[in-house]
Amino acid sequence: MGQLGFDFGIEPRPLIKVTPARLSLYDDCPRRFRMTYLDQPAPSRTGPWAHTTLGAVIHNALRELFALPASERTPERAEALVSRHWRSGGFADAEQVARYAEAARRWTADYVERHGADAEPVGVERWVSATVGSDPASPSLIVEGRADRIDAHDGELVVIDYKTGRTPPSDEHARRSRALALYAIAASRTLRKPCSRVELHHVPTATVAVAEHTDADLNEHVQKAEETAAASRAAADKLTRGGDPDQLFPARPAPRCAWCELRSHCPEGRQAVPAARPWDLLAPTT
Ligand code: SF4
Incomplete structure (x- = not known):
């Protein structure tokens, strides 16, 4: 089908659709990216991992909590x-399961107690998407993904990502997180409100890491995303x-x-x- 619009004899740049998770995976390890997204049939994976299980449990509980009327969003x-x-x-044994089930209940209740849950979020596990580019006249990427939670404060959006790992993230982690920066841009475009603040909420310690992005910060994250997307696209084409x-x-x-989870197919990684044992990445319970 022909493209509508004027023909100036210039081929438009094809847009590359990306998620923050795909970009991070390519930057961390191109082989793991290939085995995760490109290889067919998909290679077998190890698992399950206890820390992933725990993270999913806490994310699901908080998602359901915020679907309730505000008056019912209590620690209990x-x-x-x-x-x-x-x-x-992924847990080692029944004793560890019981200890972590109790810890996860306590952590999530303490998190709700300390930060409150009565303000109405703008979105929970909200799908956001935006066409972006470091040169606004020539966008190169469609960034999309699901943000854990989007709040609104003083007319601006705040992108929130829940964390459940061993170590609480710092403000610097929040500032460097390309995923959060891209979600901020995509949330702003999707919901048509400004968004410069991003937060990492570490549920086991109920601590919050914060970054306030400038336009220049966000543009830098977009530039890096463009570089990664172009490199992964070129490798996939070859x-x-x-x-x-x-x-x-x-x-x-x-x-x-x-x-x-793909190390069984990777001699260099082994x-x-x-x-690691499947429970080695769990946050400490005390
Ligand atoms: S085990 Fe191999 S594929 Fe997995 S992260 Fe390490 S180098 Fe990459």
Whole structure:
């Protein structure tokens, strides 16, 4: 089908559709990106991982809590929702399951107690999408994804990401998070309100890391996203034309190989570090 509009003899740049998760995965390890998104049939994965299970339980409980009327969003209700969504995949044994189920209830209730949950969010697990580019006259990316929560303060949106890992993130983590920056841009475009503030909420410690982005910060994140998207697209195109998968998508061994769910297909990763146990990345309970 022909394209509507004037023809100035200039080929428009094709837009690349990306999610923050895909971009991060390519930057961390191109081989893992290839095995996750491109290889067919999809390679087998290890798992489940207890920290992933725990994160999903807490995310599900908070999503359901914010779907309730504000008066019912109490710490006790948050605890009950953790129990309702509880899963035990990846934990070592029944003692560890019981200890973490109790900890997850306590953490989520403390988080709700400390930060409150009665303000109405603008979105919960809200899908956002935007066409972006470091040169506004020539956008190059469609950024899309699901933000954990979007709040509104003083007429501006705030993008919130829940964290449940071992270490509470710092304000610097929030500032450097390309995912949060891209969600801020996409939320602003989708919901037609300004958005410069992003927050990482670490539920186990009920702490909040904050960054207030300037337009220049956001543009820098977009520029880096463009570079990653262009590199991954070019490698994928060459792979389709018969290129060498290991050269185009090299392994990037690092401590994270210990818990990479694709390490059984990656000799470099297995050589770099021993495998973590499925519960090694759980946040401490005390
Ligand atoms: S084991 Fe490490 S190097 Fe191998 S794919 Fe996974 S993250 Fe990449």
